[in-house]
Amino acid sequence: MTSQDYKDILMKVENHLAFENRGGIGDQGVCWWHSMFTRNATYLAIYRPELPRPTRSEARQIIEDISANRGVVEIPGFKNLEEFSYAHRDQIQTSLNAAQIVDGGILFGWVRGVTGNHEVAPQKLENMMNDLYLEVRTGRVVYQMLQIEGIMAHAWLVVDMERDGDGYILKVLDSNDRDVYKVYYKRGMKQLLDYDSVPYTSRNAVDYQGYKNAKASFCKRGMTAKDIRDQRNNRQN
Template sequence: MKRVLFVISLLASVSSFASISERNFCSQANMQLKLSKAKNRLSFTNRGGLFNAGVCWWHSRFTRNANYLAVFNPSKPALEDPTALIKKIRKGKEVVEIPGFSSLEQFSRYYEEEIQKVLESWQLIDGAVNQQWIVGLWGKSEVSPENMEKRMNKLYARVSQGEVVYQKLQIDGIDAHAWLVIDMAKTANGYKLLVVDSNYRSTDVYTFEKGDRSFEHPYYGKFVPYTGRMAEERRLKKTRAEFCNGL
């Protein structure tokens, strides 16, 4: 009888912990604040991909997906093969429990190669099937001061609403990078942007001042950001809200 009671107690404890994990997940409603912490970002930077040119677009989107939809539950044993879970995060259509880990950083450090394979597969699907590589040819790496200011004003409006804004960065030529804008602040003559760039482990700050035609980076050169994947974030928000409202 004591053994039965112990088992029941243990099961109740595990169930309670799972509920705590879900409640903690749902309480972290500020995605911008969440992404500002290194533990909530991938442990590895952009690399690999077609022609070894990286998978920055998909690295950024996966990071955003995981922050909206991944529930980490360290009380459960980790899966031997996490590929199915990683693919669910990539698709971004449901909340996914990640057993055995407490954060995205920890999970991705252990399963870096598995995640990288999914990112590269995603790149191939978008490039070969969906022709998304063409998007990198559309924009300009420098625009008029009026155009740039208008872009920044629109971006500020979105970020002020709590959005994690995905942007493609049109670099001179046919290259296009990507980042996530997680915060903005007004300055006397423009804005400061806090971004998550997949080429770096830490966040970075960029400054826009009225009259600027582009941003500039020592390695990228001049570039202009183009906001995209807005419907994707709306879906992520809706999926998360439906899950949390059902608890």
């Protein structure tokens, strides 16, 4: 598949999670992990609707493999992410909640949400948007943290981006919305109007290396996340 194929996948709502951002600590949501899970599934999941559906135990392992960016994941009995996540919403939500506790608390991942400013000088934001445009043009679906005033931070995926006069139009997949929508940036702005925030690109190099390794293992040796997991377990025993 090409980079454009993955973007096309994310432009369709049936390839999104069947539920919006919710749950988490204090029921404040798990937007960071909701977005990460969606992007991981886009690059790693292969759907096998002709096969029997997984048991709850098997589904839990599929969810863990997707969350961990462990390798290519085969999902039997379903034809897209919307179908799978509708049937296993509770298990996916449990996984996202757990990831928030580990990454957002124990491992102090929440610090990533307070290291930027919610408003910056116009030239700085222009430079950030120019850099974002160049990264999107490479074919990547870009994960971003949105710094909101205070310690709050949101996250979204920039699926595509185009020039628009003296600014840009971003096509984003936001965990608070079921469909892709447009975000507008104009030169001279100090923050985006969406969430009154500044977007900071995050996690892309590491995650994309994981996708590259996963596809190489699958295409060259036919290894899925399950095979990789079994191989590791055998070495430990």
